[in-house]
Amino acid sequence: MSYKHGIRIQENPTSLPTPVSNEAGVHVIFGTAPINLVADPEAAVNKLYLVNSFAEAVEALGYSEDYASYTLCAAMDAYFKAFPIAPVVLCNVLDPTSHKAAYTETITVAGGIAKSTSKGVIKKGLTAKDGSDNAMTLGTDYTLAFDSEGYLVVTVLDNTITTVKLAGYKLDPTAVVAADVIGAHNSGTGVDTGIQLVDQVYPQFNLAPGVLSAPGWSYISNVGLALAAKCRDISGMFRAIALIDLDCGQTVNGAKKFEDVETVKANSGFASEDMIVLWPCAKYAGKVMPYSALKGAQLAYEDANNDNVPNISGSNHALRASAAVLADGTEVNLYQSQANELNGVGVVTILNLDGIKSWGNNTAVYPDSTDPKDRWIACRRFFSWWGNGFIMTYLSKVDSPANYRLIESIVSSENVRANSLVSTGKCAGLRMEYRREDNPIGNVIDGKIKFRQYLAPYTPAEDILNVLEFDPSMIEAALGGE
Numbered sequence: 001m002s003y004k005h006g007i008r009i010q011e012n013p014t015s016l017p018t019p020v021s022n023e024a025g026v027h028v029i030f031g032t033a034p035i036n037l038v039a040d041p042e043a044a045v046n047k048l049y050l051v052n053s054f055a056e057a058v059e060a061l062g063y064s065e066d067y068a069s070y071t072l073c074a075a076m077d078a079y080f081k082a083f084p085i086a087p088v089v090l091c092n093v094l095d096p097t098s099h100k101a102a103y104t105e106t107i108t109v110a111g112g113i114a115k116s117t118s119k120g121v122i123k124k125g126l127t128a129k130d131g132s133d134n135a136m137t138l139g140t141d142y143t144l145a146f147d148s149e150g151y152l153v154v155t156v157l158d159n160t161i162t163t164v165k166l167a168g169y170k171l172d173p174t175a176v177v178a179a180d181v182i183g184a185h186n187s188g189t190g191v192d193t194g195i196q197l198v199d200q201v202y203p204q205f206n207l208a209p210g211v212l213s214a215p216g217w218s219y220i221s222n223v224g225l226a227l228a229a230k231c232r233d234i235s236g237m238f239r240a241i242a243l244i245d246l247d248c249g250q251t252v253n254g255a256k257k258f259e260d261v262e263t264v265k266a267n268s269g270f271a272s273e274d275m276i277v278l279w280p281c282a283k284y285a286g287k288v289m290p291y292s293a294l295k296g297a298q299l300a301y302e303d304a305n306n307d308n309v310p311n312i313s314g315s316n317h318a319l320r321a322s323a324a325v326l327a328d329g330t331e332v333n334l335y336q337s338q339a340n341e342l343n344g345v346g347v348v349t350i351l352n353l354d355g356i357k358s359w360g361n362n363t364a365v366y367p368d369s370t371d372p373k374d375r376w377i378a379c380r381r382f383f384s385w386w387g388n389g390f391i392m393t394y395l396s397k398v399d400s401p402a403n404y405r406l407i408e409s410i411v412s413s414e415n416v417r418a419n420s421l422v423s424t425g426k427c428a429g430l431r432m433e434y435r436r437e438d439n440p441i442g443n444v445i446d447g448k449i450k451f452r453q454y455l456a457p458y459t460p461a462e463d464i465l466n467v468l469e470f471d472p473s474m475i476e477a478a479l480g481g482e
Helices: 054-061 071-082 178-182 194-205 221-229 258-268 291-304 336-343 377-397 404-423 441-445 472-479
Strands: 026-031 048-051 088-092 100-108 113-119 127-130 142-146 151-156 163-171 209-213 241-245 275-278 281-284 287-289 323-325 347-352 356-359 427-433 452-457
Touching (some): 026 291, 071 291, 113 163, 178 221, 209 377, 221 258, 258 347
Parallel strands (some): 026 088, 209 241
Antiparallel strands (some): 127 163, 281 287, 347 356, 427 452
């Protein structure tokens, strides 16, 4: 250790804001990550990670600013930088044992250091030779590490070596396909992969999923539909909503102008009340980010700052992006009547209204259904959240004696909880009832108890009209009298 005498400066990296805690239903996000950067890449495949900070996410899955290749990194930026909010559950489906490509490179050593020009290099199985084709031994002749940008750095311990020949594999994100994201349940092994892992969130973390997404993937019809399909009966109990990106140029059939959006939505089969369909993408920090990443972070952040009650849709609220863009980065500047047309076909969009804002309150089921419970994002999320909360609150009561005390305690507790929401303006009314006619003695003897609960979350004030009329009598009063 060097002897220090004098005055010195040390600069630390800029710290990210401490995330706000979201308790309105955890967001579960699927995609790809640069897992070659973590200690055990093979263990980071089809595994759910509950992360509470950007640093935890990077430690678990690595990080790259290449959103197109590593879609989970867009979510990391959205949830921990644009809207500091936690926790979130991340799941990587890129498998280094199968989604890989051959890698060879000869790099020059300078000052005992040689740096690869390729990202995604996998350490496992990597071999190194010197300029004379002599095999080099890891730990004896050289060491390996990654720099902050994800490039492999070879530190050569023998100062006579001037070149290093590397051979092995690197990640190939292009080899990941929709089926990897959708995943499957293997009945033989009992193992879930991809989106099917949603059912494991509660058993692993005791958290109910509230929002599902797969930024960079959900524009693919099969992926979007798979997300929506998993929104109901999660772990046999819970309900969530899915954030779905509409194709905005990722394929030749995508909607590159607002006139094409309705057709692309219909062709994609996106028409469920369990979907929030989003178009187009957003530009964040100079990069094209899937809208679903920012929208999810926005919803979670605003829920957390609303007493963890999801009775808002985030429409007309700041999105913390610099522009609306297509997949290729072309800016999209809608005017309000165009954005309203998209809302009218069940699509949430982006509008510049003194700042870039999310615009739209309808789920994908609109206009096919106008049931307020399913049509309005705020109502749909409130219903799912309240139902999930009921299950988690009273799960411990299951198998208790079905006596009057149990029934009264549930009804009273629910009505007290409901009154607090009504008093704070989160909903117009909410009450629970136990009816004898719903509970014939045969059902009670069979172990079945039924309650009824009535919910009335406020619908959004989406259309505010002020009628202006010229009043001649005012002129007469002002000028016609003495």
